[in-house]
Amino acid sequence: EVRLLESGGGLTQPGGSLRLSCVASGVTFNNYVMTWVRQAPGKGLEWVSSLSGRGEATYFADSPKGRFTMSRDNSKNTLYLQMNSLRTEDTAVYYCAKGRRVGATLWFDLWGQGTLVTVSS
């Protein structure tokens, strides 16, 4: 079965850290750009970051840039998002998504079920 499974979400205080993981199964993981997309409660989708198949290129949205780090371990089919200096506005469901690329265009053809990150004092 082709699937993505996120974990690592939870409650943390402002300024805290969390590390999200996403394990892929049923896909040739290192062939694909992997991405994190988040969705704040009651809000729309917000792209967070993308990482190329071999990990040589990373792209980040402005908001988490400098605070979040994305990495992958292709031997474990696992994607990570290290989130530091968390803010209340980082509260969201974080989705892992498998990306497909044509030219500059990137779209997401497989999504995980999401993991909830809550930043609150």
Place this chain on the structure above:
Amino acid sequence: QSVLTQPPSVSAAPGRKVTISCSGSSSNIGNNYVSWYQQFPGTAPKLLIFENNKRPSGFPDRFSGSKSGTSATLDITGLQTGDEADYYCGTWDNSLSAAVFGGGTHLTVL
């Protein structure tokens, strides 16, 4: 404020057709493919349209996409109550070097 502009909501009766628009600029829609996603409450988004007008297996041809200039459109014909969901457009923005989404459109099937 989203880079891509969608109407917050649309509605139509069962069996009718609805169109959801997505407006951008030359740095995004104008020079890149558009994708569309369907999301039901409490669930993950699902790819509905990619490369402007292609459908993944599993979605009926009642769903179709198109692009013209800096705008894209999602058409849903033969509306069913099960189509009630949020719909998002997305693409890549060359100026931002970022993936961008519309704010989402909630479809109500009356």
